[in-house]
Amino acid sequence: MDVLVSALEILMRWDVILALLVGSVGGVVIGAIPGVGPAVAIAILLPATFSMDPIVGLTTLLGIYGSSMYGGAIPAILINTPGTAVNALTTYDGFPMTTRGEARRALSLAYSASFFGGVFSVICLILFAPTLAKIAPLFGSREIFLAALLGLILVIVVHRGQTLIAAALVCFGILLNTVGLEPVKYTKRYTFDQSFLSGGIDLIVVVLGLFALSQAFYLLNGDDEKIRLTKLRGGMLQGLRELAKHPRIAAVSGSFGVTMGMIPGVGEFTAQFLSYSYAQRSSKRPEDFGRGSSEGLIASETANNAVPAAAMVPLLALGIPGEALTAMMLSVFYVHNVVPGPQLFANQMDFVVALYIALLILNVLVLVFLIFATNSIINVVKIPNRFLGAIILTLSFVGVYSLRNSMTDCIIAALFGVIGFALKRLSLPVVPIILGMVLGGIMEVKLRAGMARVKEPLDFIDRPIAFILFLMIVGVLILHVRRVSAERREIKAEKFANKHASTNFGFYLKNRQTRIMNTRSKSVRRSHLRYSRRDK
Amino acid sequence: MRGDSVEERRFKGPIRGQLIFALLFLALSILLISQLGDQTKWIKKTKFAAQPRLWPMIALTGMVFFTGLHLWRLPRRKILHVDLQEAKRWLQVIEYCVWFIAYVWVVPNLGYLISTLIFLPALAYRAGYHNRKMMTFAACIGFSIVVIFKSFLEVKIPGGAIYEFLPNALRSFFILNF
Numbered sequence: 001m002d003v004l005v006s007a008l009e010i011l012m013r014w015d016v017i018l019a020l021l022v023g024s025v026g027g028v029v030i031g032a033i034p035g036v037g038p039a040v041a042i043a044i045l046l047p048a049t050f051s052m053d054p055i056v057g058l059t060t061l062l063g064i065y066g067s068s069m070y071g072g073a074i075p076a077i078l079i080n081t082p083g084t085a086v087n088a089l090t091t092y093d094g095f096p097m098t099t100r101g102e103a104r105r106a107l108s109l110a111y112s113a114s115f116f117g118g119v120f121s122v123i124c125l126i127l128f129a130p131t132l133a134k135i136a137p138l139f140g141s142r143e144i145f146l147a148a149l150l151g152l153i154l155v156i157v158v159h160r161g162q163t164l165i166a167a168a169l170v171c172f173g174i175l176l177n178t179v180g181l182e183p184v185k186y187t188k189r190y191t192f193d194q195s196f197l198s199g200g201i202d203l204i205v206v207v208l209g210l211f212a213l214s215q216a217f218y219l220l221n222g223d224d225e226k227i228r229l230t231k232l233r234g235g236m237l238q239g240l241r242e243l244a245k246h247p248r249i250a251a252v253s254g255s256f257g258v259t260m261g262m263i264p265g266v267g268e269f270t271a272q273f274l275s276y277s278y279a280q281r282s283s284k285r286p287e288d289f290g291r292g293s294s295e296g297l298i299a300s301e302t303a304n305n306a307v308p309a310a311a312m313v314p315l316l317a318l319g320i321p322g323e324a325l326t327a328m329m330l331s332v333f334y335v336h337n338v339v340p341g342p343q344l345f346a347n348q349m350d351f352v353v354a355l356y357i358a359l360l361i362l363n364v365l366v367l368v369f370l371i372f373a374t375n376s377i378i379n380v381v382k383i384p385n386r387f388l389g390a391i392i393l394t395l396s397f398v399g400v401y402s403l404r405n406s407m408t409d410c411i412i413a414a415l416f417g418v419i420g421f422a423l424k425r426l427s428l429p430v431v432p433i434i435l436g437m438v439l440g441g442i443m444e445v446k447l448r449a450g451m452a453r454v455k456e457p458l459d460f461i462d463r464p465i466a467f468i469l470f471l472m473i474v475g476v477l478i479l480h481v482r483r484v485s486a487e488r489r490e491i492k493a494e495k496f497a498n499k500h501a502s503t504n505f506g507f508y509l510k511n512r513q514t515r516i517m518n519t520r521s522k523s524v525r526r527s528h529l530r531y532s533r534r535d536k
Numbered sequence: 537m538r539g540d541s542v543e544e545r546r547f548k549g550p551i552r553g554q555l556i557f558a559l560l561f562l563a564l565s566i567l568l569i570s571q572l573g574d575q576t577k578w579i580k581k582t583k584f585a586a587q588p589r590l591w592p593m594i595a596l597t598g599m600v601f602f603t604g605l606h607l608w609r610l611p612r613r614k615i616l617h618v619d620l621q622e623a624k625r626w627l628q629v630i631e632y633c634v635w636f637i638a639y640v641w642v643v644p645n646l647g648y649l650i651s652t653l654i655f656l657p658a659l660a661y662r663a664g665y666h667n668r669k670m671m672t673f674a675a676c677i678g679f680s681i682v683v684i685f686k687s688f689l690e691v692k693i694p695g696g697a698i699y700e701f702l703p704n705a706l707r708s709f710f711i712l713n714f
Contacts (some may be wrong), residue, residue, distance in 0.1 A: 048689045161548035164606035168561065171598030174591060175568070182588040187577040189592055190568070213636070217629040220663055386663040387670065391677060393632065394656050397639055398681070402691040410640040414633040422626045426557055427549030436595075444591050451585035494542045 006350035007357055010055055019056045020358060023063015024365045030064060031071025033380050034081045035219050035388055038068035039211045042328050044392075044399040046204055054336040055351070058329060059358045065325050066118060066308045066359055067366045073110040073301060074374070075381050078103060081225075086268040086307075089276060089300035096292030106297060108239030111370050113250065113298040116243060117305030118363035120254035121261065122356050125309055129356070133349060136317040136342040138465050141450035144341075146461075146469035148320050148439040148446065151264030153473060155323075155435050157480045158270055166432045173436020176201050177444075184448070196408045203437055205400060205409045207328055209416025210423075210430045212396040217421040219389030237371065246298055249279045253299045257306025262313045264322035265435065268304045275303035309359050316340050316352050320442060324431045327438040543611035553622030555615055558607045565599035572596060635659060647696025648686055649714035652678040687713045 010016070030041045041064050049057030072083030077094035090110060097106035125132075139147070152170055159166040179190045180200030191197040243250060253275035260271035279299035280289045289296045314320045319341035321327035333340050338348075345352060370377070400413045423430050454460050461470040544551060576589040584590065635655075642651045656678035657671045665671070685691045695711030702710060 048685060048691050051690060161546070164602050164609060165558070168565075168599050168602035168606060171595045171602065172561075175595035175599065178592045178595065184586060185577070185579055185582065185588050187579070187588045188575075189588060190571070190575045192575065217632050220632050220659075221625070221629055384665070387660055387665055387674070390656060390659040390663055390674065391681075393636055393659065394639075394652060394678065394681060397636070397643070398685045398691055398693070401640060401643070402685075402693055405644075405692060405694055407637075407640055410637060414636055417636075418626065418629055418633060421629050422553075422557060425550075425622065425625065426553055428557075440591065440595070448583075448586050451583060491542050491546065 003349050003353055007353035010350060010354040011358060011361075013056075015053070015056050016059055016358070019052075019059040020063055020362055020365065023060045024067045024362050025369060026060075027064035027067030028071035028366055028369060029377060029380055031068030031083045031087075032074045032377050033071075033383060033388065034075050034079075034083050035215065035385060036392070037072075037084045037215075038064050039324055039328075040215050040392060041068070042325055043204070043207045043211045044395045046207070046328055046331065047399055047402045049332055050335045054332060054338050055354060055358075057332045057336075058355060061325075061329055061332065062308070062312075062355065062359060063362050065329075066305075066362050069301075069304050069308075070111060070114050070366050070370060071377065073114065074107065074378055077106045077110060078378060079381060086272065086304045089272045089304075090297065092290045092300070093293045093296035096290075097294075097297070100292055102292070105238060105242075105294075106292075107374060108237065109242055109294055109297050110239070110301045111367060112239035112243040113253075113301035114305040115240075115363055115367045116250050117254050117257055117302035118309070119360060120251070120302070121258045121306035121309040122360045122363070124254075124258050125313065126353065126356050129349070129353065132313065132317050133345045135465075136345040138463075139318055139342050140463070141446040142454075142460055142463065143465045143469060144318055144320065145443055145446035145450050146466055146473065147264065147314070147318055148443045150469055150473050150476070151314070151320055151322060152435065152439050152443075153476055154263065154265030155432055157476060158266060159429055159432070160483075162428060163480070163484075166429055169429065169432040170436040170440075173433040173438075174440030174443075176206060176433070177437045177440045196406075201412065202403065202409065203327075203331060203434075204403060205413045206416050206437060207324075207434060208396055208399045209413035210420040210433060211324075212392055212399060213413055213417030214420025214424055214430070216389045216392035216396060217417055218424050219385045219392065221389075221421070222385055224384040224386055242294060243298060246295055249275075249282070249295050249298050250302050252278055253302035254306045257303040258310045260303075261307035261310025261322070264314045264320050264439075266322065268307045271303040271307055272300045275299040305363075309356065312355065316355070317342065317345050319344075321435070321438055324434045327434050330438060541611060547611050551612055552616075552618040553626075554610055554619075555607075555612060556619050556623050558603060558610060562600070562603045562607060565596060565603055569596040569600055635662070643696065644694055645697050647698055647710065647714060648693050649679070649682045649710075650696065650698070652682050656681075682714060 026041070027038065030036050030038060042061050045061065045064070049060055052060070068084050069086055072087035073090050073094065074083060076082040076087040076090040077098055080091050080095040082088045082091055094106045094110060097103065156163055156166045156170055175190070177200075179197055180188070181191075181198055182189050188198065256275045256278070257271045260266045260268075260274070276289075276296060276299045279295045280286050283289065283293070283295050285293065311322050311326050314322050315326045315330060319330070319339065321330050330340065338344070396413070397410070400410050403409060420430055450460065461467045572589065572593060576592050578587055578589050639651060639655045642655070646654070653675055657674040660670055660674040665674070686693055699707050699710045
């Protein structure tokens, strides 16, 4: 109870309340603009929050993170374009509802499901906080190293079909983090005797390049889209009643969101996928999924909104960010010399609870705001893409230049902008680079500290949590190898299915024709050459 | 361009440009790993886990190994016209990098407000918005950005050299707020 009172005292400040309001409203608007997203907004705002108190800065960023998914559902449902990447699944059932003339019902349901997901996860975590506070101190250097390693492995394996390049990008991120003066032996690493590299490559510069500048380039290089909006009439409370008819799906999806959010490197997409699959399998009308099913919409929106609060757990309890947005928030802690980790849970529990209460209030604020302001917000969807790109480019300047007023930082950010643009065009992930940078740094420090008392390799996993984490790593790798070999078998079977006597004979004829044509062409060319020589 | 082979049909994302990207990334990785001995140090009488070279070595080995495997597993191993077109598209954004760097260079001279009021409408014009409405809109947004970030949030952006020509009272006001 004392912790709760103390947490409320932390929040009862005008600047925190203002940060909550700005974060929630700003997050909804940012989420509603396709092409911006919370990562871009947080990357740009990050340096501006450094001058604020940790609680104010974090509340603003958390507000944007938590509320952007509410806003992202608006274009996903109305124009079939997800506002944020995690709203992609919302388009499956949201947009078909709009085409049926049920846009208001879909939006209302999405808001209600998001609200349930957000509140459910915060309540779960507040109830779970005392247990976490007991478990967190059991994490020493070795355990944190293994948890970070697990996070990196998970962020690689969740990129199905792109695991190899995701692994290469993680390694690239680890390398970026090592550039500069090494802090223990004070030797230079990959500085090429350049003074601007001695201080290392700043995470925020890379983040701004990969997220904000690349997005600006992408929008400026693309075309504007013609958008037709549906007019909305009527109230927005209908969704809450409809949500109450599907308590099982909402609860299970919320639980998936909480669990997946807590595991570093997994996040919204896996939570959504699991919830959606569960909802479809357990539904009485599975054929409706993808064609405007209310259950599908509830599953995807509940799961993705349950993640932000849960994603704060590994960050606060272990100091390990599980995805790009929490990795950015980690820098806010570092700037204020607040080290997230077991000590934070043990000594500043009120701060942790204050953050969770802020998230709870935020969800209420956002829901109220959306009930009254949806009709106005949908107009932001109309901002043309290339114009938006110009605005993001202008805003990116604030983020990069305000860090150190350095031209070099801006050039490095522009370089990463081009890399991010190429990755976007190729649909390759940028998150592994960021997590490689952050978790690579943590792993280096923790391995050095952890190995100090290790005499034999097995000593590294002789504590229960370290052993469990080790088993989890081995388990994830085994599952991944099994999945890859199953996919290869499938490809082989598919190839074999297309290959039979007649196709073989067809290929033989085609090759023969090509060979004859080539031989014939050669002889024709030779004869032409002969004639041309004669002319001379 | 998507071919008919099973691997190409199952490939996640567009195939165009993948080969060039993988080749460039591999070339960069090989170039960097060749500099490992020169750019990092292995210190005697220091534990393996505390060696300054350890993590760059892990990272670069991983980059070479995984990019090599990725390259090997790519469904197409021949650079086609579409790949070159895609690479050209990546280079096109260098124009916007130049815009960005020019903006960064201008701010300390002309000041944040004037630079932004010129930059944003000019970039909007370049992006194809030539009507007065969009120009005005761009200028208004530029003004709002400066007011929000410099005046309210007080982010660290230096005052422009041009402000030195202003009278004393106005000069400090402009340096602090715009």
